[in-house]
Amino acid sequence: MDRINEFTKxxxxxxxxxxxxxxxxxxxxxxxxxxxxxxxxxxxxxxxxYATTMHVDRVKTGETIKPKEIGNVRTAEExxxxxxxxxxxxxxxxxxxTEEHLKQTVLFAGKEYSGIELLExxxxxxxxxxxxIFTYLRLLGVKDLPFFRQM
Numbered sequence: 001m002d003r004i005n006e007f008t009k010x011x012x013x014x015x016x017x018x019x020x021x022x023x024x025x026x027x028x029x030x031x032x033x034x035x036x037x038x039x040x041x042x043x044x045x046x047x048x049x050y051a052t053t054m055h056v057d058r059v060k061t062g063e064t065i066k067p068k069e070i071g072n073v074r075t076a077e078e079x080x081x082x083x084x085x086x087x088x089x090x091x092x093x094x095x096x097x098t099e100e101h102l103k104q105t106v107l108f109a110g111k112e113y114s115g116i117e118l119l120e121x122x123x124x125x126x127x128x129x130x131x132x133i134f135t136y137l138r139l140l141g142v143k144d145l146p147f148f149r150q151m
Contacts (some may be wrong), residue, residue, distance in 0.1 A: 003086075003099075003102055003116055004094060004095075004097050004102065004116075005039075007094070007116065007119055007120070008094045008095075010123065011052075011090075011094075011119075011123050011126070012091070014123070014126060014127055015052075015087055015090075017090070017146045018045075018048070018083070018130050018133070019080075019083060019084065019087065020146045021130075021133065021134070021137065021145055021146065022045070022076070022079065022080045022083060023080075024137060024142045024144075024145070025041065025045075025076045025079065025080075025137070026076055027074075027075050027076050029041050029075075029076070029136075029137075029140050030042040030073060030075075030076065030079065032136060032139075032140060034132075034136055034139060036137065039129075041133065041136050041140075042072075042073050042079055043070050044075070044129055044132060044133055044136070045079060045083060045133060046070045046071075046079070046082065046083075046091065047067075047070060047129065048081045048125075048126050048129045048133075049086035049087070050067040050068040050070065050081060050086065051067050051122065051125055052086070052090055052122050052123075052126055052141070052150070053067070053086050053089060053090055053093075054066070054067040054068075054122075055118055055119060055121070055122030055125075056090050056093045056094060056097075056119065056122070057093070058106055058108065058118060059097060059101050059102070059104075059106060059115040059118055059119055060093055060096065060097060060101060062104060062106055064107075081100070083087070097115070101115045102114065102116040102119075103114040103115060103116075106118055106122075108138060118138070
């Protein structure tokens with residue numbers, strides 16, 4: 001299962017840097033929005049965590065999966081706990097995927113993807129939003145941000 005191991009390694013490099021960045025988030029930052037109509041910092045972080053879970057579940061089951069509802073979190077500690085929980089879940093589910101899962105065709109947003117293509121799409125989505133989180137944190141005055149971390 002070299003493909004899933006390589007995928008997991010790349011995904012974890014980004015997710016681990018996100019988890020490290022969360023140590024810079026303070027309770028007062030959670031409701032920050034970079035512009036009117038944007039997601040708050042906490043909503044953006046939860047969106048990443050839940051969307052990745054949805055992509056993995058979609059590949060695992062082949063069925064339409066809706067992301068979890070983004071609720072309000074009150075503390076950075078609560079937010080970190082949720083992201084850690086989602087990360088642990090995704091890591092375990094990725095281990096369970098077979099070559100058949102990666103080759104199967106799944107429909108997502110009106111388009112057909114192979115399982116591995118959908119996973120890569122989900123990773124790209126996470127990387128995109130991680131960049132937004134870095135921008136939010138820079139606007140909030142956080143200076144020291146990691147980019148990639150090994151597993």
